[in-house]
């Protein structure tokens with residue numbers, strides 16, 4: 732059974748712990764002591780608020796479900812300690828200099844940085860963009876006001892531009908846009924909308940290229956404990972972990 736260290740004891744951390752049938756959560760880490768202690772008790776892991784002590788535990792993978800800031804702070808140390816890292820807050824990798832450095836460290840250490848599909852689908856075959864770059868790559872995200880923490884009364888566009896700028900303003904809401912760009916090999920265009928009539932976190936993906944065109948719409952149920960985060964994101968991590976040692980690999 733794969734042993735993991737869980738970095739982040741919030742909403743996603745709880746969903747992972749509740750469905751940890753095919754993994755063993757050895758240790759959990761959070762900057763908020765009460766959160767680490769509470770989640771550790773639920774999944775019979777050891778709680779840490781000291782990162783170095785957390786890293787002395789016996790696990791092969793760190794699963795980050797914390798924040799863009801946490802990836803920047805701890806990503807390199809995880810890889811240098813000889814562990815793979817699953818990064819849900821993939822927005823951290825929008826910064827090219829940081830991303831290239833982290834990839835270099837992973838290469839030197841012989842370890843992997845894994846970005847799950849998170850709250851969207853289609854990252855697998857969007858990688859064709861690395862062979863044949865898309866002429867259009869647009870993510871239109873629409874979230875209810877509660878997901879964005881904005882008390883608006885009418886549908887409005889709150890951002891239009893490139894993913895690497897959007898993630899700076901909305902680090903808890905648009906990690907998916909950065910993941911899209913990493914898959915397709917170019918920064919995605921983003922429209923971020925807030926809509927009081929929306930009950931779900933909706934991601935629409937538009938792609939055009941010499942292959943033809945794609946339109947995907949994902950209508951995500953918000954997580955119970957954090958409406959900004961779609962429930963699918965936690966399921967995506969669980970699925971990635973479940974398949975890590977499966978000899979049958981499906982998808983590009």
Ligand SMILES: NC(=O)C1=CN([C@@H]2O[C@H](COP(=O)(O)OP(=O)(O)OC[C@H]3O[C@@H](n4cnc5c(N)ncnc54)[C@H](O)[C@@H]3O)[C@@H](O)[C@H]2O)C=CC1
Nearest residue numbers: 739741742743762796797798801820849850903906960964
């Ligand atoms: N790639 C994707 O598709 C998606 C990514 N996300 C991202 O996943 C992350 C987790 O989401 P949730 O569990 O819903 O968030 P949450 O806010 O419920 O939980 C995050 C936990 O991490 C802890 N934390 C944050 N920064 C930390 C640090 N520097 N060191 C230690 N602990 C730290 C917090 O105290 C909190 O307990 C967020 O960054 C979110 O934006 C969420 C949804 C989709």
Ligand SMILES: O=C([O-])CC(=O)C(=O)O
Nearest residue numbers: 850904905906907960961
């Ligand atoms: O969960 C979602 O719908 C997307 C999200 O928050 C993110 O990408 O950061």
